[in-house]
Amino acid sequence: MIDLQIRTAVPDDAETVLAFWREAAEGTSITDDADGVTRLIGRDPQALILAESGGTLVGTVIAGYDGWRCSLYRLAVLPPYRRQGVATALLEAAERRFLAVRGRRGDAMVLESNERAQRAWSAAGYHREDHWRRWVKPLAWA
Numbered sequence: 220m221i222d223l224q225i226r227t228a229v230p231d232d233a234e235t236v237l238a239f240w241r242e243a244a245e246g247t248s249i250t251d252d253a254d255g256v257t258r259l260i261g262r263d264p265q266a267l268i269l270a271e272s273g274g275t276l277v278g279t280v281i282a283g284y285d286g287w288r289c290s291l292y293r294l295a296v297l298p299p300y301r302r303q304g305v306a307t308a309l310l311e312a313a314e315r316r317f318l319a320v321r322g323r324r325g326d327a328m329v330l331e332s333n334e335r336a337q338r339a340w341s342a343a344g345y346h347r348e349d350h351w352r353r354w355v356k357p358l359a360w361a
Contacts, residue, residue, distance in 0.1 A: 221272050221303050225312045228267035230257045232276075236267070239276045244295035245333050249357055259283075268312050270296075270305050278305040282313035282325075289322035294336070310343050328353070 228236060233256040240251065250256075260267055263283060270278035277300040281292040291313060296305045317325055327345055329336050337347070 221277075221300065221305070223277070223305065223308050224271045225308055226269055226271070227265050228256075228260055228269050230260050232267075232269065233257050233260070235276055236269070236279060239279060239297070240293065240295060243278075243297045244293060245336070246330050265316055268309055268316075270309050272300065272305075278309050280306075280309040280313050282316050284317065284320050284322060289317040289320075289325045291325050291327040294327070294339070306339055307343065 233253045236256055237251060237253065248255075250259075256267070259281070266281055266283045268280050268282055269276060276297070278294075278296040280294045281290075283290045283292065291310075294306055294309060296309075314325060325345070327340055329340055329347075341347075
């Protein structure tokens with residue numbers, strides 16, 4: 220495993236995180252903007268976990284906890300750093316967070332078409348629940 224520093228994000232990280240996701244993450248979201256990232260950090264300062272190596276952002280995971288559910292999003296690793304323990308370190312940090320708040324189960328959002336991610340989640344001990352489907356509705360602000 221490479222030398223990693225794991226920390227939570229601060230508002231000044233928003234643009235760096237967005238650029239990182241454009242390079243390392245699959246899929247996009249309507250919340251992929253500086254306002255969305257800074258609001259996440261403001262609402263739940265421990266949620267956005269970053270992995271850095273030598274000052275370079277090499278991985279992220281969002282470990283959101285709403286008092287009811289432990290939700291995982293945006294597990295992403297910079298391509299040259301994959302298969303070096305970055306995702307494992309990020310998930311360990313997320314799971315420690317969830318255990319500290321007495322969370323009962325981590326739920327991960329994984330794109331149906333992202334086979335690499337599905338293999339990574341499976342290797343980390345997560346399993347797919349086919350009896351659930353995500354239902355979404357974008358909200359418009361007046």
